[in-house]
Amino acid sequence: MEKTGHPTRPGETILREALESNGQRFTEQRAAVFRFLRSTDVHPSADEVFSTVRRELPGISLATVYKSLETLVGCGLAVKLTYSDGSARYDGRTDPHHHARCLACGRVMDVAGSIPDRNLAELRGSVGGFHVTGYRLELSGYCGSCAPEEIAIA
Amino acid sequence: MEKTGHPTRPGETILREALESNGQRFTEQRAAVFRFLRSTDVHPSADEVFSTVRRELPGISLATVYKSLETLVGCGLAVKLTYSDGSARYDGRTDPHHHARCLACGRVMDVAGSIPDRNLAELRGSVGGFHVTGYRLELSGYCGSCAPEEIAIA
DNA sequence: ATCCTTGCAAAGCATTTGCAGTCAC
DNA sequence: GTGACTGCAAATGCTTTGCAAGGAT
Numbered sequence: 001m002e003k004t005g006h007p008t009r010p011g012e013t014i015l016r017e018a019l020e021s022n023g024q025r026f027t028e029q030r031a032a033v034f035r036f037l038r039s040t041d042v043h044p045s046a047d048e049v050f051s052t053v054r055r056e057l058p059g060i061s062l063a064t065v066y067k068s069l070e071t072l073v074g075c076g077l078a079v080k081l082t083y084s085d086g087s088a089r090y091d092g093r094t095d096p097h098h099h100a101r102c103l104a105c106g107r108v109m110d111v112a113g114s115i116p117d118r119n120l121a122e123l124r125g126s127v128g129g130f131h132v133t134g135y136r137l138e139l140s141g142y143c144g145s146c147a148p149e150e151i152a153i154a
Numbered sequence: 155m156e157k158t159g160h161p162t163r164p165g166e167t168i169l170r171e172a173l174e175s176n177g178q179r180f181t182e183q184r185a186a187v188f189r190f191l192r193s194t195d196v197h198p199s200a201d202e203v204f205s206t207v208r209r210e211l212p213g214i215s216l217a218t219v220y221k222s223l224e225t226l227v228g229c230g231l232a233v234k235l236t237y238s239d240g241s242a243r244y245d246g247r248t249d250p251h252h253h254a255r256c257l258a259c260g261r262v263m264d265v266a267g268s269i270p271d272r273n274l275a276e277l278r279g280s281v282g283g284f285h286v287t288g289y290r291l292e293l294s295g296y297c298g299s300c301a302p303e304e305i306a307i308a
Numbered sequence: 309a310t311c312c313t314t315g316c317a318a319a320g321c322a323t324t325t326g327c328a329g330t331c332a333c
Numbered sequence: 334g335t336g337a338c339t340g341c342a343a344a345t346g347c348t349t350t351g352c353a354a355g356g357a358t
Contacts, residue, residue: 119273136290
């Protein structure tokens with residue numbers, strides 16, 4: 001029932017390989033940050049990652065969390081999302097999906113699916129000489145918990 | 155050949171009305187910021203707005219530029235774009251369009267067109283109970299000036 | 309043994325805020 | 334005249350950095 005020294009935790013191999021191929025080392029801290037990101041869909045801020053991971057690794061510092069997050073992003077194991085209010089959030093999902101952000105509570109939700117290539121191609125056409133490598137799509141609006149009736153009035 | 159006191163500059167009426175309907179006042183500073191945003195398509199940062207507007211209004215302060223930009227955004231006369239590197243940029247265009255950002259030089263370009271409603275509806279379907287009011291689409295890649303050949307190698 | 313990482317604290321930056329003087333209405 | 338706006342400077346908040354000690358390979 002207790003931790004037995006975690007011989008191999010979920011996703012550990014993926015992380016090890018990703019780090020190695022980038023010439024970086026596997027550490028407890030990076031593993032904990034990675035594991036947490038994978039386990040949630042709340043798109044936490046660096047500080048939220050810190051608070052949570054700290055429960056498991058009481059000695060970890062906020063600076064290390066930032067460094068770890070940046071490392072994961074660099075390895076393609078996480079995505080950094082930035083918003084107009086200046087907050088940055090991290091997403092550990094790497095499969096193609098998009099986001100929906102509630103304008104009232106700021107929560108970020110996952111949206112399955114992607115835009116048909118045909119449509120992207122059309123858009124691409126209007127920026128001459130631009131080599132497109134990816135895109136980010138984000139819906140904005142109000143989540144179920146944030147009183148949809150208020151919107152009808154406003 | 156000189157400024158004659160600018161009785162009515164382009165877009166001034168639009169600004170006046172937008173401000174009024176939000177209970178705010180028309181000022182030289184706001185007008186200058188607005189005029190500059192409208193006149194360019196470079197999606198300037200607050201600091202770039204400051205440097206430019208300053209040439210016309212030497213006494214304006216950076217704080218005022220920030221306040222003016224926020225006011226314009228609040229009135230729907232400008233849009234704030236935020237990026238992962240922590241930089242915020244402003245766009246004075248209000249017609250439907252999207253952006254393409256160069257991963258090398260950071261430049262932001264306009265992309266005409268929009269996603270067919272049909273596709274948006276599909277995406278919307280996957281976030282239950284979410285009331286969608288808008289969306290942001292952004293292409294990422296490399297602009298013409300940023301050596302497309304390097305990409306083929308990498 | 310090497311050199312990458314961590315943790316700490318200090319530094320950095322973009323943005324925001326408080327306030328007295330000034331200006332738009 | 335009144336309340337909103339500006340300019341200044343200090344403050345804030347998130348993120349980064351420098352460095353000595355510790356840890357992974």
